Amino acid sequence: MAGENPSTLLSLRLAGTWRVGQRFWSKVQKSDGCWIWTGAVSSNGYGEFTIVHGTVVTSHRLSYFLAGGTLSAGQEVLHTCDNYLCVRPDHLYPGTQAENMRDWRERGVRSWSKRHPTAKLTADDVRVIRARLKEGEMHRLIASDFGVCTSCISHIARGARWSSIA
């Protein structure tokens, strides 16, 4: 395996050794747009998936590898949609962090709220959102009313964020 970079080796090991894919995709909410990771989320906003006890990878990265993607040295798995929790393979592309910063600038500040999906919600907003969720309203409708992304509403629905608000 000389010349293989660690990422490639990881993907090969994953594909060959564990039934990772099946378990991974059972935690993904697919839609016409982004495919949202519904499993654990790290403090930096990325999805996390435990391959085996003690080995945790970011979910979008794993999705990219499971779809057959590889990385060159210095490259990372980036999003075309700026949605950290999106794991849809065709929303993922390889690039360097510098390219990522440049892409963000080109896409403009409107993507900011997606990268910090709950940043602009107040505690009162969250209470209203929870009430509307109880009524069974579609996440997408609530999200557009509050100007946040659908995954943000999904997070609140699962109690993954704002759990301190009663």
Ligand SMILES: [Zn+2]
């Ligand atoms: Zn996406």
